[in-house]
Amino acid sequence: xxxxxxLETKNEWFGKEGPSFGxxxxxxxxxxxxxAKYRFTQRASxxxxxxxxxxxxxxxxxxxxxxNSIFFNLSRLDKIGRQFLMERHLISCELMESSRxxxxxxxxxxxxxxxxxxxxxxxxxxxxSGLDLRSNWLNISQLDDYLSGKFDYAFSSELGYLTACxxxxxxxxxxxxxxxxxxxxxxxRIEKIIHExxxxxxxxxxxxxxxTKVMGDLYQxxxxxxxxxxxxxxxQEIEGVVKxxxxxxxxxxxxxYRDSLTGSLSGNYSxxxxxxxxxxxxxxxxxxxxxxxxxxNLLSKVRLGxxxxxxxxxxxxxxxxxxxxxxxxxxxxxxxGELSIFQRDRLRAEILRSSLKG
Amino acid sequence: xxLCSLCNKKEASVYxxxxxxxxxxxxxxxxxxxxxxxxxxxxxxxxxxxxxxQLHKAKKEKIVCNSCGLDYNEFKQSGLLGCANCYKTFSKxxxxxxxxxxxxxxxxxxxxxxxxxxKKSLEYQRNRLQTELNTAVRKEEYEKAALxxxxxxxxxxLLKTN
Numbered sequence: 001x002x003x004x005x006x007l008e009t010k011n012e013w014f015g016k017e018g019p020s021f022g023x024x025x026x027x028x029x030x031x032x033x034x035x036a037k038y039r040f041t042q043r044a045s046x047x048x049x050x051x052x053x054x055x056x057x058x059x060x061x062x063x064x065x066x067x068n069s070i071f072f073n074l075s076r077l078d079k080i081g082r083q084f085l086m087e088r089h090l091i092s093c094e095l096m097e098s099s100r101x102x103x104x105x106x107x108x109x110x111x112x113x114x115x116x117x118x119x120x121x122x123x124x125x126x127x128x129s130g131l132d133l134r135s136n137w138l139n140i141s142q143l144d145d146y147l148s149g150k151f152d153y154a155f156s157s158e159l160g161y162l163t164a165c166x167x168x169x170x171x172x173x174x175x176x177x178x179x180x181x182x183x184x185x186x187x188x189r190i191e192k193i194i195h196e197x198x199x200x201x202x203x204x205x206x207x208x209x210x211x212t213k214v215m216g217d218l219y220q221x222x223x224x225x226x227x228x229x230x231x232x233x234x235x236q237e238i239e240g241v242v243k244x245x246x247x248x249x250x251x252x253x254x255x256x257y258r259d260s261l262t263g264s265l266s267g268n269y270s271x272x273x274x275x276x277x278x279x280x281x282x283x284x285x286x287x288x289x290x291x292x293x294x295x296x297n298l299l300s301k302v303r304l305g306x307x308x309x310x311x312x313x314x315x316x317x318x319x320x321x322x323x324x325x326x327x328x329x330x331x332x333x334x335x336x337g338e339l340s341i342f343q344r345d346r347l348r349a350e351i352l353r354s355s356l357k358g
Numbered sequence: 359x360x361l362c363s364l365c366n367k368k369e370a371s372v373y374x375x376x377x378x379x380x381x382x383x384x385x386x387x388x389x390x391x392x393x394x395x396x397x398x399x400x401x402x403x404x405x406x407x408x409x410x411x412q413l414h415k416a417k418k419e420k421i422v423c424n425s426c427g428l429d430y431n432e433f434k435q436s437g438l439l440g441c442a443n444c445y446k447t448f449s450k451x452x453x454x455x456x457x458x459x460x461x462x463x464x465x466x467x468x469x470x471x472x473x474x475x476x477k478k479s480l481e482y483q484r485n486r487l488q489t490e491l492n493t494a495v496r497k498e499e500y501e502k503a504a505l506x507x508x509x510x511x512x513x514x515x516l517l518k519t520n
Binding site: 034036038039040042043119141144145148149153154155156157158159160161162164165166167169170171173224225226227228229230231 | 425426427428436437438439440441442445452455456459460461462463464465466467468469470471472473480483
């Protein structure tokens, strides 16, 4: 019942057009925190986890500025429900698969989610549309300050906020952006860029985060270092890197566009942009059965086409919504039942055909 | 272009320095030879702490956190610590990991509201850094000294604002 509320919420991050929307789909700030008097999640006993979950539930559902929040005890949610939350990027893959006492607080109209008992006791997350990290920092920091009054955080003056994994210690801050980079992929430049990013202390991941694969030319980039730098410094650095990637991507797109008009093959690629875009549109608007992975890969080309101003009967916002709504759990939640792969692929194709016809 | 000291064929990209009782060993290795020796990026995190461990101790120590019961092997396998106290218990193993991942070893970000910032611990750290700085200068390790000096500056600022 509560999940249906989410399904119908208006203010999702993927529906709006944020800054640099053509390349940056979303920005995310995440803070990792632990309670001082309990063992970290992996080591804690069932009783400890239950106590932490209950403490968290009480504190989180009473936050003053965050009305209309929904708290989910994940052990009471079925598989489809948990996957739905993961598809919305409100919980991680790890939390979705966890069988330990965990939960999440979601504030739909603010795109805030607070995971309880994931790798750390608390993971506070703030999502925004487009490239928007700096303005969200104040919001999440204030929320963190409020919560530090409710919980006794594990903190040392030397190492900062103490996290289960040493790679998160210090600020516990992960600042990331979800980027759409079809230009760099099609021109064969993406590998080099990723290599350069690694040298700059930036980590690249797939669509659903750590350990997931790249689909639809979507890359998540985030800071690798959390200790020894201030939070604003980390955010400023990542923003700088993302802006650089945006210019590389724009150059690649322009290059593809110019070559497609003349039919020349100036780069070491042999695809024609216009042809790729319209073929993708053709399949999406006519297929009778289609998998999610294929959908995402084709939508990537159509999205690129819309950004490059090709004549197509859909907006970026519509394409973003389709990228989310055609995911497996989303389909099954809208029909209120488990569907077989065949049924999902068929339903997905129906949705795409009706959405994309001009 | 520097060639790998072991195979002499590929370009070196891993520079390994080992110091044992004043004796210094330096190796330039290509990616493949480094992986084979357990010195490539994949094994660097565990091997660095292992190398330090083996160099300084003859017998194996069994280190267990007395707050949560986590032992070193479990930590090595999962990469996750068991509780806040583990950071003290396993500090010497964490040092190379933190250096590798973050390059810095001192928190300079925000502090929880109402945290009882123990001035004593800050002063102790400053003294420790100052001692290390003096040693580095005496040994003519100027690059190390410069890094320590920067850390010390940050610490002095923190102390002043508290």
